[in-house]
Amino acid sequence: MTTRWTTDRARRAFSDFDEMFSSLEAFRQLMDRAYDDGARAERGAVGSWPRANLADSGTALVLTAEVPGLSDKDVNITLNQDVLTVSGERKTSVPEGYTAYRQERGSIKFSRSFSLPCRVDGEKATAAVKNGILTVTLEKVPDAVPRQIAVTG
């Protein structure tokens, strides 16, 4: 499933999801409160991990994602035309000598694709993982950078 973010559709798309998720969220909170002391197990739907943001800095598109437990080598990033794919695996296992009392952080094999709103230069793309946050910086091709056009009178 490809996440499509474009400047004109972003807000409308997200507000639809907001409404749907806020009522689901309220229901789930009621369920959780009955189940335990209010702590919530977060297990997103398939295709929604990791949570990601896309921003436009003017000269580049910047994708950030929450990837707790992962380091640089655990994430694969591929760029194909104007689709960015982030994939990998987050493994969690019971440490040696311990028994699991509670496990909410699941092992996840993930692959999310993002449809980029403009063309980017694959040669100049950089990515890094720090404190469990992935940051992918994609420089736009020169044509995609907004430019001022002088008005002559």
Next chain:
Amino acid sequence: MSNETAISSREGRSSALPTYAPVCDVYESKDEILVLADLPGVTPDALRIHLEKGELTIEARRSMSAAGRALGAEFGDLEFRRRFGVPGGIDADRISAELTNGVLHLHLPKSDALRPRRIEVRAG
């Protein structure tokens, strides 16, 4: 960012940030209780952990620096907060914590009283 309405604040009265309970694993060995919590984007200076009257609280504030104009956002600034009831017999002085790759590893060593011990049986 309007997306934050999906993450509602349950306890935050004074804080303007939404509150979110981090996802956790709890493991137990004969020597300690180990809590792992997903806290992406949190740095050690923003993390507060305290144990009081058998209740362990993990709190952390996460601020994301804006990279530009947001085209789509699924996560943002928030306050992580979660409380656990902890059994008596934890040696509070020896509690230690590490934060690596956005995951908190919290070690709660059991005091000697709680450790399983072999009891000698003497023939009487």
